[in-house]
Amino acid sequence: MKIKLIAPACLLFSLLVPSCVSRAQDFDVRIYTQHPPAAVTVVATQAQNPIAWRTCPTCESGVDRNLSISAAQSSVTLASSLSGVQKPTSDLYLAGDYQIQPLAGAEAPPFTANFPLHIRAVDGQLVITVSMPIEKYVDAVLAAESGDFKQTESLKAMAVAIRTYALRFRGKHAAEGFDFCDTTHCQAMSLNAPAPRIVAAVDATRGQTLSYNGAPAETYYHQNCGGAIAAASEVWPANHPPYLAAHADPYCVAAGVLKWESTISVATIDAALRASGLSLPVHWTTLEVATRTPSGRAQRLKLTGGIPADVPLSASTFRFAVNRALGWNKIRSDLYEVRISGGQIVFSGRGSGHGVGLCQAGAEEMAREGKSYLEILNFYFPGTQLISARAENWQKQSSERIDLISTNPQADSAILPIAGRILAEDERAIGWQLAFRPQLQLFPTMDSYRDTTGEPGWIAASVRAHTIRLQPLIELQRKSIVESTLRHELFHLLVESHATTNTPLWFREGIVLYLSSPNAAPPKVSAMTDQRMESSLLHPTSRDDQEKAYAAAQNRVALLVQLSGKEAVLGWLSAGIPADVSAGAAQ
Numbered sequence: 001m002k003i004k005l006i007a008p009a010c011l012l013f014s015l016l017v018p019s020c021v022s023r024a025q026d027f028d029v030r031i032y033t034q035h036p037p038a039a040v041t042v043v044a045t046q047a048q049n050p051i052a053w054r055t056c057p058t059c060e061s062g063v064d065r066n067l068s069i070s071a072a073q074s075s076v077t078l079a080s081s082l083s084g085v086q087k088p089t090s091d092l093y094l095a096g097d098y099q100i101q102p103l104a105g106a107e108a109p110p111f112t113a114n115f116p117l118h119i120r121a122v123d124g125q126l127v128i129t130v131s132m133p134i135e136k137y138v139d140a141v142l143a144a145e146s147g148d149f150k151q152t153e154s155l156k157a158m159a160v161a162i163r164t165y166a167l168r169f170r171g172k173h174a175a176e177g178f179d180f181c182d183t184t185h186c187q188a189m190s191l192n193a194p195a196p197r198i199v200a201a202v203d204a205t206r207g208q209t210l211s212y213n214g215a216p217a218e219t220y221y222h223q224n225c226g227g228a229i230a231a232a233s234e235v236w237p238a239n240h241p242p243y244l245a246a247h248a249d250p251y252c253v254a255a256g257v258l259k260w261e262s263t264i265s266v267a268t269i270d271a272a273l274r275a276s277g278l279s280l281p282v283h284w285t286t287l288e289v290a291t292r293t294p295s296g297r298a299q300r301l302k303l304t305g306g307i308p309a310d311v312p313l314s315a316s317t318f319r320f321a322v323n324r325a326l327g328w329n330k331i332r333s334d335l336y337e338v339r340i341s342g343g344q345i346v347f348s349g350r351g352s353g354h355g356v357g358l359c360q361a362g363a364e365e366m367a368r369e370g371k372s373y374l375e376i377l378n379f380y381f382p383g384t385q386l387i388s389a390r391a392e393n394w395q396k397q398s399s400e401r402i403d404l405i406s407t408n409p410q411a412d413s414a415i416l417p418i419a420g421r422i423l424a425e426d427e428r429a430i431g432w433q434l435a436f437r438p439q440l441q442l443f444p445t446m447d448s449y450r451d452t453t454g455e456p457g458w459i460a461a462s463v464r465a466h467t468i469r470l471q472p473l474i475e476l477q478r479k480s481i482v483e484s485t486l487r488h489e490l491f492h493l494l495v496e497s498h499a500t501t502n503t504p505l506w507f508r509e510g511i512v513l514y515l516s517s518p519n520a521a522p523p524k525v526s527a528m529t530d531q532r533m534e535s536s537l538l539h540p541t542s543r544d545d546q547e548k549a550y551a552a553a554q555n556r557v558a559l560l561v562q563l564s565g566k567e568a569v570l571g572w573l574s575a576g577i578p579a580d581v582s583a584g585a586a587q
């Protein structure tokens with residue numbers, strides 16, 4: 001049954017907005033960039049929630065619990081066992097709770113998530129892109145980029161740097177159809193569930209970014225500056241933001257200078273450079289640092305002793321070519337001295353990475369010395385300003401009887417006619433008219449819903465005064481609970497408008513549940529005392545506890561209606577529950 005319900009809900013949504021599977025404010029991140037699999041299996045992880053798939057954003061969807069997806073040149077082949085479909089397509093869109101399992105033997109790990117997926121194929125490899133809310137992206141990057149951090153404040157500083165970087169450089173891969181890759185080219189991202197301390201650091205800085213002249217700052221970061229922070233212009237010559245100037249970093253030095261040494265023969269270097277297509281002198285014998293950057297890093301190198309006599313070479317080109325041939329840790333930074341020893345060139349260096357922006361080793365030391373994340377950010381990005389996300393842009397729309405506030409009016413307005421119809425049905429069932437205009441509030445994300453209402457994810461909606469606060473429409477549709485949620489909450493408004501402040505919660509909930517499905521067979525639960533129901537509904541200890549209390553309340557009201565009639569029971573909302581009824585409850 002559930003299988004049939006989910007697809008139309010997503011289909012309905014797809015008619016209203018161009019894409020059912022991703023939202024404008026989310027980030028499209030390519031996963032498995034380093035090792036793109038040629039084939040994957042996508043398996044549903046929730047028993048009651050199969051995976052919905054479609055071949056274009058507005059196409060009809062199919063559902064399955066187990067999909068085989070493979071690349072053939074530039075087309076994707078989908079095999080769905082349930083629907084017997086096996087077809088090539090250029091694009092594939094998936095939604096649901098799933099695990100991606102790369103083909104056995106692939107280097108890529110499995111990925112468990114519920115972010116909308118878009119899959120294409122290029123040259124026989126799958127290009128898999130997930131649409132993630134920004135805070136989830138910050139979670140995943142922080143998990144990958146700060147494995148060595150022990151301090152909370154350095155984690156928080158990194159969370160702000162990662163979030164700011166994401167906003168600043170969004171669309172880095174726009175030409176390829178996504179925002180970011182998941183390697184250090186953009187920001188490395190972990191596919192494993194983030195540890196609680198990672199999530200805590202992201203939560204503690206939720207929505208905070210560094211701003212300069214009204215725009216997100218360029219919050220570069222690196223592993224270890226070796227005591228000397230590099231200016232941005234040392235790495236990217238055209239780039240001179242004042243908060244990315246060269247300066248000393250006493251903190252990572254205090255923690256212990258990261259020193260490294262590599263000894264490489266002239267012949268090996270010569271082969272590595274030629275492999276990168278560089279034109280070199282013949283029979284060169286010596287390498288010298290010709291010029292250095294303001295932070296002391298090698299800038300231009302000179303190859304001497306050959307023909308022609310002296311050929312200049314950029315140090316970053318040199319490092320890239322050597323590392324590509326000999327491994328990425330051979331020359332860890334441009335902060336080094338060179339000496340020649342018996343036909344070998346010895347590089348003695350400090351630090352690791354480009355040295356621009358936040359030094360992770362220094363940030364960790366600052367936090368260890370008791371500095372706050374704000375002090376850390378001010379040290380590495382001086383002159384920038386910490387700001388919080390701009391308030392969500394709530395807009396109001398109205399139908400004949402109902403108001404809707406939402407941040408995405410175009411997509412969310414679809415709920416108004418549904419709510420209008422259900423309100424009329426509820427009023428007919430209860431025999432009263434609602435005397436005011438109810439307001440629906442649709443939250444744009446689960447995070448903003450949780451942050452504002454304080455409700456856990458399993459509570460789809462809650463009522464506050466005349467407002468019904470709802471999870472994002474896409475979530476309600478995904479769970480096929482748009483109508484049942486509206487019916488329940490609109491009954492609540494009707495019931496609350498007739499109840500006195502003394503009417504117990506179990507009685508109000510019980511009436512709403514009973515009215516929502518008056519002919520349902522009573523749920524199989526053991527009876528609870530009225531006090532027990534009340535406390536479990538007011539302060540549930542678990543989802544299970546709360547669900548049992550709901551069911552018990554529904555049973556109790558159904559029984560009362562059987563004994564005294566619906567009219568009389570509804571009358572007790574304002575008149576009070578008769579004493580003999582209350583007394584009879586505590587069997």
Ligand SMILES: [Zn+2]
Pocket residue numbers: 172173180181182183185186187
């Ligand atoms: Zn990238």
Ligand SMILES: [Zn+2]
Pocket residue numbers: 224225226227228249251252253359360361362
């Ligand atoms: Zn440093």
